[in-house]
Amino acid sequence: MSQADLTMQGHSTAAMAEPTFSVPAKKMAMWLFIIADTATFAGCLVAYGFIRNSTPDWPRPFHSITNVALMTFILLTSSLTMLIGVRSAQKDDKASAFRWTMITALGGILFAALHIREWMGMIGEGATLFHNPWGTPLFGSLFFSITGLHLLHVTGGVIALIAVGIRYKGGRYRADDLEITGLYWHFVDLVWMFVVPLIYLLNLAH
Amino acid sequence: MTTVAEHKSGGMGKDVIVYLCLLVLAAIQFFIAYQSIVAAQMLVRMMAVAVVEAGLALLFFMHLSENRGLKWFVLIFTVAVILGMQYGWTDSYRLVNGAPWAK
Numbered sequence: 036m037s038q039a040d041l042t043m044q045g046h047s048t049a050a051m052a053e054p055t056f057s058v059p060a061k062k063m064a065m066w067l068f069i070i071a072d073t074a075t076f077a078g079c080l081v082a083y084g085f086i087r088n089s090t091p092d093w094p095r096p097f098h099s100i101t102n103v104a105l106m107t108f109i110l111l112t113s114s115l116t117m118l119i120g121v122r123s124a125q126k127d128d129k130a131s132a133f134r135w136t137m138i139t140a141l142g143g144i145l146f147a148a149l150h151i152r153e154w155m156g157m158i159g160e161g162a163t164l165f166h167n168p169w170g171t172p173l174f175g176s177l178f179f180s181i182t183g184l185h186l187l188h189v190t191g192g193v194i195a196l197i198a199v200g201i202r203y204k205g206g207r208y209r210a211d212d213l214e215i216t217g218l219y220w221h222f223v224d225l226v227w228m229f230v231v232p233l234i235y236l237l238n239l240a241h
Numbered sequence: 242m243t244t245v246a247e248h249k250s251g252g253m254g255k256d257v258i259v260y261l262c263l264l265v266l267a268a269i270q271f272f273i274a275y276q277s278i279v280a281a282q283m284l285v286r287m288m289a290v291a292v293v294e295a296g297l298a299l300l301f302f303m304h305l306s307e308n309r310g311l312k313w314f315v316l317i318f319t320v321a322v323i324l325g326m327q328y329g330w331t332d333s334y335r336l337v338n339g340a341p342w343a344k
Contacts, residue, residue, distance in 0.1 A: 056310040070315060074322045081326040089333040100271055107267050114302055115260040122253060221302045228267070228294045232287035236274035 065215045069222045072188075076226050079184060080233055083177045087237075094169035095240045096162070103235045106149045107227065110189075113142030114224045117196075117217045124203065124210035132213060136200035139220065143193035150186050154179070178234060185230055188223045195219065259301040266294045 055063050087093050097103075120135030157178070161168035167175040199216045202208040273286045300306040305315060 056308055056314060058308065058311055066311065066315060070318050070322075073319050077323045077326055081323075081329070085329050085333045088330070100274065104267075104271060108264070111260065111263050111267065114263075114298070115256060118256045118302060119253065122256075218303055221298055224302075225295050225298045228291045228298070229288075231267075232270050232274070232284075232291055236270060236287060237280060237284060239274050241275075241277075 059211065061211065062215050062218070065218050069218065072222065073226075076184070076229070079181050080229060083181060083233065086173050086177060090171050090173060092170055093238070094167065094171070094174050095238045096157075096160070096169050096174075097235055097239045100235070100239065102149055102153050103231060106146055106153075107231055109142050109146045109149070110224050110227050113139045113146070114221050116142060117220045120200075121210070121214045121217045124213045127210070129204055132210070133200050133204040136196055136203070136213065136216075140193050140196040140200065143189050143196065143220075147186060147189055147193070150182065150189070154182075181230060181234055185223070185226060188226070192216075192220050192223050255301065259297050262297060263294055266290050266297075 054060060058066070116135050117139045120132050120139060123135055124132035162175045162178070164176055164179045166172055195216050199208055199212055203210075203213050270287050270290050273283060273290070276283065278286075299315070300312075305312045
């Protein structure tokens with residue numbers, strides 16, 4: 036048997052191999068990224084919990100939940116609009132899929148804008164990455180680091196949604212690609228469900 | 242009439258119901274924040290709600306319920322990593338309550 040025959044055999048075996056958990060490779064890669072990113076966020080939140088727990092007189096600077104409640108509502112709603120977009124793509128309704136994907140991206144932009152407004156308010160009161168007017172400077176470090184990491188994910192998600200949406204509309208990407216981007220977007224939403232109670236609600240001034 | 246894909250995953254109606262459940266659960270978290278209870282109890286209640294929220298999002302929005310193998314893979318991996326990170330809590334209590342240099 037020649038080397039070429041062996042190579043051909045190898046390729047055909049690889050091509051016929053069952054995908055892991057019957058999930059396409061691109062989708063599996065996204066799931067692995069999500070698992071890794073979960074560990075990153077979990078590490079940050081556990082470190083925050085450790086420091087908060089071991090620091091006496093941890094500040095509780097938040098007086099209103101209106102902004103964070105609105106941000107939560109927008110992010111949750113954007114997950115639903117993403118689902119509508121993916122379902123439209125699965126039905127091969129390109130115009131609707133593109134429209135709903137862009138609405139989702141708009142939700143992300145609104146969320147980011149409200150997040151920055153929240154940050155500006157905190158900075159206006161004197162809190163920065165290395166300074167905190169209410170006590171331990173670690174509060175500022177953790178607040179801006181964790182919410183900043185989440186904001187970075189939202190920003191990345193918005194860019195991905197716009198890029199994938201445009202390419203899907205142009206016929207370069209398929210419904211699967213939109214679904215994979217949707218997975219990432221739902222993950223960003225999922226992380227927020229833990230960031231809100233730990234960072235905001237537990238530090239509410241009573 | 243529903244398509245095969247809609248039938249398989251329950252269609253938009255199911256998504257809207259899950260979305261409404263998530264909104265209600267988020268509202269419960271905000272409600273807990275205004276209860277007059279100690280911080281530890283508040284944390285437990287909020288995290289319990291957050292875990293249910295995350296479960297709903299994973300199972301229905303991310304369609305993990307449709308793939309049994311992947312569901313267990315994600316669950317076991319993630320829970321193992323998160324549990325592994327919990328070893329430091331006792332030390333954080335020691336720092337604030339026990340060790341003289343922490344005073």
